[in-house]
Amino acid sequence: DTGVSQDPRHKITKRGQNVTFRCDPISEHNRLYWYRQTLGQGPEFLTYFQNEAQLEKSRLLSDRFSAERPKGSFSTLEIQRTEQGDSAMYLCASSLPHGGEQFFGPGTRLTVL
Amino acid sequence: SQQGEEDPQALSIQEGENATMNCSYKTSINNLQWYRQNSGRGLVHLILIRSNEREKHSGRLRVTLDTSKKSSSLLITASRAADTASYFCAPLNSGGSNYKLTFGKGTLLTVNP
Numbered sequence: 001d002t003g004v005s006q007d008p009r010h011k012i013t014k015r016g017q018n019v020t021f022r023c024d025p026i027s028e029h030n031r032l033y034w035y036r037q038t039l040g041q042g043p044e045f046l047t048y049f050q051n052e053a054q055l056e057k058s059r060l061l062s063d064r065f066s067a068e069r070p071k072g073s074f075s076t077l078e079i080q081r082t083e084q085g086d087s088a089m090y091l092c093a094s095s096l097p098h099g100g101e102q103f104f105g106p107g108t109r110l111t112v113l
Numbered sequence: 114s115q116q117g118e119e120d121p122q123a124l125s126i127q128e129g130e131n132a133t134m135n136c137s138y139k140t141s142i143n144n145l146q147w148y149r150q151n152s153g154r155g156l157v158h159l160i161l162i163r164s165n166e167r168e169k170h171s172g173r174l175r176v177t178l179d180t181s182k183k184s185s186s187l188l189i190t191a192s193r194a195a196d197t198a199s200y201f202c203a204p205l206n207s208g209g210s211n212y213k214l215t216f217g218k219g220t221l222l223t224v225n226p
Contacts, residue, residue, distance in 0.1 A: 031212060042201050042216025043156065056213065091156065095212075101146060102214060104156040 004105035025094030117202035136202030151198035
């Protein structure tokens with residue numbers, strides 16, 4: 001399967017713990033995006049990479065959130081000192097340049113107890 | 114914000130009937146994309162219509178775009194139970210942020226067998 005993959009698919013953690021999620025985009029896609037989705041809502045944009053450069057970070061992302069994309073390939077999203085409000089589905093997507101369709105991964109569902 | 118707003122929020126039809134969903138947005142767009150989300154397959158891109166296009170077809174899907182009214186519609190013909198899902202429109206900005214999709218809450222379509 002050459003689609004976008006995310007790991008883990010599910011994560012349960014206790015409040016205050018750190019978590020890290022991984023996204024592997026489609027190999028030829030230089031754009032990578034992270035979104036967050038809560039129940040009953042559409043996905044909300046978090047951040048965007050073009051190759052290894054993080055070009056935009058949403059105001060939704062507090063200082064506890066950090067994302068990286070070393071070497072312009074896979075990306076990681078880390079949440080430090082998790083809070084119950086961080087519970088959500090975290091979606092990764094990738095695309096070619098020029099504003100075309102975005103291909104989404106299956107998501108990582110985070111539950112913070 | 115360039116958020117797409119879908120209407121209605123929920124739609125229930127019988128198999129074989131047509132389903133129409135509408136989307137409104139606020140400012141100039143480069144293109145507008147429709148996505149489907151169900152529990153089995155995550156968020157899947159359906160169709161993209163550019164700002165200079167008025168209508169586009171893909172299989173049983175028909176999308177229209179009226180830039181003067183800042184609105185779009187998605188028609189699914191001869192619906193099937195497998196079409197049961199949430200449908201989101203996502204306008205793509207024509208300005209500098211021509212990569213960030215902003216989703217509304219979606220239309221929850223239920224197709225009854």
